Amino acid sequence: MSVTIHIPLQQLKAPERASVWVKRDDMIDPYISGNKWRKLKYILEGALASGRRHLVTFGGAYSNHLVAVAAACARNGLRSTAFVRGEMAENEMLLLCRLYGMELRFTDRLAYKDKRGLFERHFGGDAEACFVDEGGAGTPAVLGCAELVTELPPDTRHLFCAAGTGTTAAGLLKGIRETGMDTLLHVVPVLKGGEFIRAEIARYTDGLDRLVLHTAYHFGGYARTSPELTQFIGRFAAAEGILTDPVYTGKLFFALEDLLSQGRFAADEKIVVVHTGGLLGIWGMKEKFSVL
Numbered sequence: 001m002s003v004t005i006h007i008p009l010q011q012l013k014a015p016e017r018a019s020v021w022v023k024r025d026d027m028i029d030p031y032i033s034g035n036k037w038r039k040l041k042y043i044l045e046g047a048l049a050s051g052r053r054h055l056v057t058f059g060g061a062y063s064n065h066l067v068a069v070a071a072a073c074a075r076n077g078l079r080s081t082a083f084v085r086g087e088m089a090e091n092e093m094l095l096l097c098r099l100y101g102m103e104l105r106f107t108d109r110l111a112y113k114d115k116r117g118l119f120e121r122h123f124g125g126d127a128e129a130c131f132v133d134e135g136g137a138g139t140p141a142v143l144g145c146a147e148l149v150t151e152l153p154p155d156t157r158h159l160f161c162a163a164g165t166g167t168t169a170a171g172l173l174k175g176i177r178e179t180g181m182d183t184l185l186h187v188v189p190v191l192k193g194g195e196f197i198r199a200e201i202a203r204y205t206d207g208l209d210r211l212v213l214h215t216a217y218h219f220g221g222y223a224r225t226s227p228e229l230t231q232f233i234g235r236f237a238a239a240e241g242i243l244t245d246p247v248y249t250g251k252l253f254f255a256l257e258d259l260l261s262q263g264r265f266a267a268d269e270k271i272v273v274v275h276t277g278g279l280l281g282i283w284g285m286k287e288k289f290s291v292l
């Protein structure tokens, strides 16, 4: 995985969005999606360096992280196992996981809560097994995400990203700090009560004076959506040729659109939005698009 990646920056077409550029991390790979690739980079390198050839991880039945781990492991000759939250399920994402050779272990919600315990019970005696937390959360993931900042135009004034756990956002803020760029990080939490992201980011980096949280764009909570959001996703894809998903980047671009319409940024301030991928999430919400 130690390759240099050159991800394009794409300027948006609509005149009212002329100051906005999209960092197309969704183009890194169709299945090792965007930020999941960046989060996995040092996890994979660490596992390979220490001779652990089996990644054991955790996620829900529609987890972008699970697909990314399955694909990345297959590509690097590693085994992968996932504890999947909830009862046995079949869907597009789990199908991809199985195609990439991942072993799926469906786990009831109570047992799932104790991830370390699960790992110890099932793989504690396996010297090749490597624990990878849900979503890849942890310091290696933060370091991988921080690298994105070195690929940005130096005059980036506002950097936008969506947040689930906040690990990606923590990495971006750390990167901004380390490069000394004069950039503000705007974070759009996709969960309700997104203020918790601030404390999560503070676990990994300082510089919180450069952080702007926009907590009003969760649409009811994680994986919740509304006709307003799905219609926006359709309009945006048709106008700009960029797909977004209802769980993460749809909410992110909706927030940006709203802030732009409020005239929150000067026309000469460069805005870069990180497209973190996750487009498979559309398949988990097909029926929500019937309003289009």
Ligand SMILES: *Cc1c(COP(=O)(O)O)cnc(C)c1O
Pocket (backbone or CB within 6 Å): 033, 034, 035, 036, 064, 065, 135, 162, 163, 164, 165, 166, 167, 168, 169, 248, 249, 276, 277, 278, 279
């Ligand atoms: C997982 C994911 C996120 C959330 O990343 P965190 O580091 O957990 O905040 C954002 N966007 C997409 C597309 C994702 O798949």
